Amino acid sequence: MKSLLNQLRDYTKVVADTGDLEAIRRFAPEDATTNPSLVLKAVQSGDYDALLRQSVALARRLNPQDEERAIETAQDNLVVAMAQRILDATPGKVSIEVSARYSYDIDATVTKARELRRLLSQVGAPVERVLIKIAATWEGAQAARILEREGVNCNLTLIFNLAQARACAEAGAFLVSPFVGRILDWYKQANPDMEYVPEQEPGVLSVKDIYRYYRRYGYATIVMGASFRNIGEIIALAGCDRLTISPSLLEALADTQGTLLPALCDDGVRAAPPEPLTEKEFRWLMSEDAMATEKLAEGIRGFYQDQLKLEAMIRDRLRGGD
Numbered sequence: 001m002k003s004l005l006n007q008l009r010d011y012t013k014v015v016a017d018t019g020d021l022e023a024i025r026r027f028a029p030e031d032a033t034t035n036p037s038l039v040l041k042a043v044q045s046g047d048y049d050a051l052l053r054q055s056v057a058l059a060r061r062l063n064p065q066d067e068e069r070a071i072e073t074a075q076d077n078l079v080v081a082m083a084q085r086i087l088d089a090t091p092g093k094v095s096i097e098v099s100a101r102y103s104y105d106i107d108a109t110v111t112k113a114r115e116l117r118r119l120l121s122q123v124g125a126p127v128e129r130v131l132i133k134i135a136a137t138w139e140g141a142q143a144a145r146i147l148e149r150e151g152v153n154c155n156l157t158l159i160f161n162l163a164q165a166r167a168c169a170e171a172g173a174f175l176v177s178p179f180v181g182r183i184l185d186w187y188k189q190a191n192p193d194m195e196y197v198p199e200q201e202p203g204v205l206s207v208k209d210i211y212r213y214y215r216r217y218g219y220a221t222i223v224m225g226a227s228f229r230n231i232g233e234i235i236a237l238a239g240c241d242r243l244t245i246s247p248s249l250l251e252a253l254a255d256t257q258g259t260l261l262p263a264l265c266d267d268g269v270r271a272a273p274p275e276p277l278t279e280k281e282f283r284w285l286m287s288e289d290a291m292a293t294e295k296l297a298e299g300i301r302g303f304y305q306d307q308l309k310l311e312a313m314i315r316d317r318l319r320g321g322d
Contacts, residue, residue, distance in 0.1 A: 004231065005253035007260035008238055013092070015224060015244035019082055021047065023247035024089045027254065031092040033177070033226070033244045035133065035157070036100060036307040039079060043310060051081040056317040067318060074314045075307075080119045087125055093175075095155045097133035100303040109134055109143035113152055131155040131175060135300050136164040138282050145171035157226070158299040160292035163277065163285035165210040169219040170276040176221055177244065178207045180237070181229035182299065186291045198232030199263075207237055208264060215266045217273035231256065239264035 005027070008014060016029035019042035024032055034042075042048055052074075059074035083096045096116060102108040113132040120127045132147060134140040136156040141164075144154040153174035159165055160183055168176045183203030184196065198204060207225045214221055224242035228234055231252050234243055239262035245253070277285075286293050 001257045003254050004235065004256045004258060004260050005250060008234070008243070008253060011239045011260075011262045012237075013242040014250075015092075015242050016090075016250065017226065017244040017246050018042075019048075019086065020045070020247060021085060021089055023250070024086060027247065027250045029090060029092075029245075029250075031094065031242065031244075032086050032090050033095040033133070033155070033224075034079075034082070034086070035095075035097050036303040036310065039082065039097075040306045040310045042082065043078070043313065048078070048082060048085075051085075052078055052314075052317065055081060056314060059314075060318060067315065070318055071311050071314050074318070075310060076116060076119060078314075080116065080123060080125070083120065083130060084123055084125045087129060093129050093131050093153075095131040095133045095157075097157070097303070100135060100300050100307060103135040103137050103300045104139050106139045106143045106146070109140065110146050113143070113147050113154075114150075117152060128153075133157050133177075135296070135303075136168055136176065137296070137300075138167060138279055141167040141171040141173070144168065144173045148172040148174065155224075158296050159210075160295045161206065161285070161289050162209055162213060163282055163289070164292065164296075165213065167277050167282050169214060169221040173221050175224055175242070176210070177224050177226040178203075178210050179227035179295070179299075180204055180207060180225055180233050181227040182295050183227075183291065184229060184233075186295055190291075198230065198236045201233060201236070203227070204233055204236045207240060211240055211264055212267070216269050216271055218270065219273070235260060236263050238262050 014029045015031040016024050017033050019034045019038045055074045055078040059070040063070035079096050086094045098112045131153050133155040136159045155175045156168040156173045157177040159176050159178040180203035184201050187202050211223045222241045225237045225240050226244045
């Protein structure tokens, strides 16, 4: 009997949520995703130490009198070099994230995305296989609108409700990453005595709602469930366009046998899409959803803190002459 992981591949494109090259080669996903926390973890592991040294050395040469600019240059080149390695290890798309500090700045997000694409092109990376990952704020969705028109595909992340998913699809985003486990975390904290089976977890239901909404109204945006806490959540979303899964849960799926059937499928129901959300409507819907508001802000803060840790590592290297 095939493992649950191999059966999942029959219904869903499996994506590795990691910067760990060994794990990517082991589980052979079609795509891979990274974020500032995963980049920090990969760098701390020592696996990318040579790339870090090269990025710092280049940044020092290009910005000998400006430490802050050198840190930014080193970080950008490190992310690009890591993406190039991951692209070599996967046949599909690889997501790299724009700095969380730009989550509420349209122009800065667009500028940084263009810079990352330029650096990728400069090193000969297949830019058509790179997704620029952006937090799904209102500003993030509008930045994606601009970038998609330029042919830059985007992955809108930290999605916790349908309002965010709507804004991203209406902006023409290539892909969205609605979170599952972080939604469950919020509800478990709010209702500590409540027990949730995977099929009825609020995060699982949220992804299903987004998937069905996109199908019903004809949006081409890909739905990629993310942030899983257990394999039950993954099984409950088999059939989703893509699922990005951590190495530990990929291993659990690979080591488990049983029967896996699609839980999500297109029901064929179609309707004319509603009028696009205005900014006022989007912000009102977010204010009405305490969970989405809190988890989006928490996610942005978390990614930013990990980015600051990476910047501190780079600063130490710059000052130490490494």
